[in-house]
Amino acid sequence: MNLIRLQKISRRYQMGAETVHALREVTLEIQRGEYVAIMGPSGSGKSTLMNLVGCLDTPTAGTYELNGSHVSEMNDNQLAEIRNREIGFIFQTFNLLPRSDALRNVELPLVYAGVGKRERREIALDALTSVGLADRIHHRPNELSGGQRQRVAVARALVNKPSLLLADEPTGNLDSKTGVEIMALFANLWERGNTIIVVTHEEEIARHARRIIRIRDGLIASDERVGG
Amino acid sequence: MTVLTDLREGLAISWSAIRANKLRSVLTTLGIVIGIVTVTLMGTAIEGLNSSFVSNISFIGADVLYVDRFGWLIPSRQEWLNAMKNPAIKLDEADLLQRQMRLAVAVAPVAQDDIPVNYQKRGAASVPVTGTTEQFPITAGLTMKEGRFLSGAECDGGRPVCVIGSDLATNLFGGESPVGETISANRRDFEVVGVLDKLGGFAESGGADNEVILPITQFTRFVSPNPDYEIQIKARSVAELGDAREELRMLLRRYRHVPPGEADNFAINQQDQFLEFFHRVAGTIEAVGLFITGLSLFVGGIGIMNIMFVSVAERTREIGVRKAIGAKRRSILLQFLIESACICVIGGVIALGIAWPTTLLLRKVMPAVMSPEIVGLALLVSAVTGALSGFFPAWRAARMDPVEALRNE
Numbered sequence: 297m298n299l300i301r302l303q304k305i306s307r308r309y310q311m312g313a314e315t316v317h318a319l320r321e322v323t324l325e326i327q328r329g330e331y332v333a334i335m336g337p338s339g340s341g342k343s344t345l346m347n348l349v350g351c352l353d354t355p356t357a358g359t360y361e362l363n364g365s366h367v368s369e370m371n372d373n374q375l376a377e378i379r380n381r382e383i384g385f386i387f388q389t390f391n392l393l394p395r396s397d398a399l400r401n402v403e404l405p406l407v408y409a410g411v412g413k414r415e416r417r418e419i420a421l422d423a424l425t426s427v428g429l430a431d432r433i434h435h436r437p438n439e440l441s442g443g444q445r446q447r448v449a450v451a452r453a454l455v456n457k458p459s460l461l462l463a464d465e466p467t468g469n470l471d472s473k474t475g476v477e478i479m480a481l482f483a484n485l486w487e488r489g490n491t492i493i494v495v496t497h498e499e500e501i502a503r504h505a506r507r508i509i510r511i512r513d514g515l516i517a518s519d520e521r522v523g524g
Numbered sequence: 525m526t527v528l529t530d531l532r533e534g535l536a537i538s539w540s541a542i543r544a545n546k547l548r549s550v551l552t553t554l555g556i557v558i559g560i561v562t563v564t565l566m567g568t569a570i571e572g573l574n575s576s577f578v579s580n581i582s583f584i585g586a587d588v589l590y591v592d593r594f595g596w597l598i599p600s601r602q603e604w605l606n607a608m609k610n611p612a613i614k615l616d617e618a619d620l621l622q623r624q625m626r627l628a629v630a631v632a633p634v635a636q637d638d639i640p641v642n643y644q645k646r647g648a649a650s651v652p653v654t655g656t657t658e659q660f661p662i663t664a665g666l667t668m669k670e671g672r673f674l675s676g677a678e679c680d681g682g683r684p685v686c687v688i689g690s691d692l693a694t695n696l697f698g699g700e701s702p703v704g705e706t707i708s709a710n711r712r713d714f715e716v717v718g719v720l721d722k723l724g725g726f727a728e729s730g731g732a733d734n735e736v737i738l739p740i741t742q743f744t745r746f747v748s749p750n751p752d753y754e755i756q757i758k759a760r761s762v763a764e765l766g767d768a769r770e771e772l773r774m775l776l777r778r779y780r781h782v783p784p785g786e787a788d789n790f791a792i793n794q795q796d797q798f799l800e801f802f803h804r805v806a807g808t809i810e811a812v813g814l815f816i817t818g819l820s821l822f823v824g825g826i827g828i829m830n831i832m833f834v835s836v837a838e839r840t841r842e843i844g845v846r847k848a849i850g851a852k853r854r855s856i857l858l859q860f861l862i863e864s865a866c867i868c869v870i871g872g873v874i875a876l877g878i879a880w881p882t883t884l885l886l887r888k889v890m891p892a893v894m895s896p897e898i899v900g901l902a903l904l905v906s907a908v909t910g911a912l913s914g915f916f917p918a919w920r921a922a923r924m925d926p927v928e929a930l931r932n933e
Contacts, residue, residue, distance in 0.1 A: 352848060352926045373852045380850020391845045391930070395540050407533055408850035410526060452849070 298361075299459060299491055300326040300349060305358035305368075307344050318344040320514040321358065326493070328459070331486045333502035334495045336511035343464075345511060346495045350383055350462045351375045363459050380408050384453025388465035390445040392437040398424060398448045399433040405456045423451040427481065443474035450481060454490075461485065461492045467501055479504045530858045538863035541835065542870075549867060552831045556871030556909065557878065559821030560902050564879040565886070566817045567898045570810050572891035577802050584795040587762045588663055589769055591617075591755040591776070595791040597801050610789045611780070613753040615740070620779055621755060622659075627768035630662035630758045635743055635751035639710040641736055643696040651692065652731040653709065655743020655751070663756035669693075671703040671718030674739050681741040686714040690722040691733040709736050712746050765794065821905070824871070825913040832864050832917035843921050844929025857922035864914025865907050872906030 307319040318341045326332055336342040347353040348360060351367055354375070360368040363382055370378065384405075385391075392401045402420040411419070424433055427447040437445055446466060453461055463482070467475030483504060486492050494505060502508050503523065510517040542549045590596075593612055598604045618633035625631065634656045641651040657679040660666065666673070669690055678685050686709060693702045693716075702716040714736075723732045738747070759768035769792055776790055836843070843856060876899055886892040 347927050350848070352930070373854075376847060376850050376852045379848060385848050387930070391841065391848075393842060393845065395544055404846070405849045407529065408846075408852075408855065410529060456850075 299328040301361040305355045308356045331506045333505035340511045341514040342511045384458040384461045386463035388468040402452045423455045427451045463494045534858045534862035538866045553871040555824030555827035557875045559824035560875030562817040566813045572893045576891035589757045590793040596793045618755045630659040632659040632663045632756045634754045642708040652735040655740045663758045667721045669719045669721045679739040685717045687718040687737040689733040689735045693719045825909045829913040836917045836921040840932040847926040853922040860918030865910035868906040868910025
């Protein structure tokens with residue numbers, strides 16, 4: 297079953313007098329349970345693709361269906377709801393709230409989902425435990441190492457049981473050893489049935505995935521199944 | 525997500541944001557503190573003025589009509605010239621009203637002058653003297669501290685007796701009781717039969733606590749034979765004051781043969797006129813005062829707006845993260861609105877903490893009242909100021925594009 301269906305998606309930006317075609321009629325389907333890497337040099341359109349898939353942005357033309365919902369026709373608030381329910385984001389710079397402790401950071405998506413206080417706490421604790429940070433729940437981001445921060449971010453991404461984990465250069469700010477640990481965590485999450493999309497420019501990271509989509513000049517240059 | 529959880533979340537976030545930027549929050553709050561302090565003090569002063577005026581003119585009975593040759597407040601020179609043509613009020617007119625007015629409880633003619641008063645070696649060259657009848661305590665709302673008021677028989681032309689005000693009693697007799705003693709008023713001997721209770725307020729500054737009250741017959745014989753009288757009429761109730769006024773007017777017009785269509789050639793005064801006049805003046809003072817002090821609050825509000833713009837800019841990335849995670853526009857909007865409202869309400873509370881002792885201090889020189897209404901209003905005004913000045917920045921934050929916001933360094 298298709299989790300993601302992009303049909304002839306285009307995205308244009310107006311840069312002064314010039315129109316930039318970031319994506320040109322991209323058609324792409326991703327099934328539930330896939331582990332996909334999206335690769336491409338900077339300026340290729342891979343970030344734009346990630347933003348569209350992540351419902352942070354809407355296409356100029358084309359249709360996007362995520363888990364049966366027609367995302368391309370949604371307004372701001374509906375998109376916020378979809379992001380909250382369907383997508384777990386993991387960013388290169390972690391993007392944790394600096395003044396909140398790990399637990400509070402992980403709770404945040406549940407707050408916006410309207411989950412009650414006690415339940416929220418329980419779920420967040422479970423998520424932190426599952427990424428191996430049960431003993432760090434009251435630490436603030438600046439009291440945690442990079443790898444630990446990224447684990448908190450992963451826990452935050454998982455906490456709403458989204459249908460898609462979307463990671464943007466998840467190891468970009470980590471040393472290679474910690475990077476490997478995070479990728480192992482991803483592999484583990486994938487084996488447990490999560491759908492994962494990793495956006496990266498590192499071959500080594502992409503090799504962890506089972507499908508590599510290469511973007512160039514706003515088009516899909518190649519789409520291959522790997523490993524197994 | 526419900527508005528309630530939005531509010532609770534907003535409060536938690538604002539509190540941590542305010543604590544994270546202590547110095548900045550304090551400085552920003554300062555503008556609001558100054559604004560609220562000035563507005564509150566202004567309100568306090570105005571309220572004090574109002575209440576002191578109302579309590580001070582209560583000696584002018586709310587249910588009493590005062591018939592005079594002139595109105596108390598003559599608005600124009602033309603009306604004043606007209607009023608000059610009015611004939612003086614006569615004693616027989618008071619008699620007429622006393623006999624014929626059905627809606628009156630008491631009618632008292634009042635004549636006033638100044639005379640020298642002495643007791644043994646103590647005395648004063650000019651003391652206010654009132655000539656009236658036994659009904660005067662009812663119309664003027666006087667009570668006796670000692671002795672009794674003038675009797676009907678005394679007013680119709682009996683013994684030379686008098687009643688004196690409490691300050692005059694103290695001045696002439698020191699601590700001793702004046703009742704039964706004889707004082708000299710306008711070089712005539714009068715036996716003191718009673719002392720009035722102290723009136724205070726505007727009545728005191730009008731000399732009421734320092735006066736001598738004589739029977740009207742004694743007044744006309746020994747002080748002034750043809751004074752300008754005032755007739756005081758106490759109506760049965762405040763509700764019937766209007767009817768009583770009309771009855772009084774008709775009686776006097778008929779008695780004075782004023783042809784229909786012509787204006788009254790006398791004036792009927794009542795407390796309302798003063799109140800009305802005062803409220804007009806006080807209203808102007810209030811409007812001007814609150815406008816000027818409101819300006820300082822406005823400046824404070826601009827400060828808040830400014831700092832909220834900074835706060836939004838600083839937290840652009842946080843806004844992006846929150847949006848990516850599922851915060852709707854409303855949540856972001858409320859988050860920043862609550863933050864600015866919080867800063868302002870904290871400012872309001874501090875301001876009240878400053879204004880309250882200041883009011884107590886102020887009370888030493890002028891009437892000032894800090895009512896719960898003012899306190900509530902001050903807090904409300906500060907919350908509204910916060911919400912208003914926070915709205916633009918919050919709106920900007922709520923409408924941010926998550927992609928742009930996340931890209932922000």
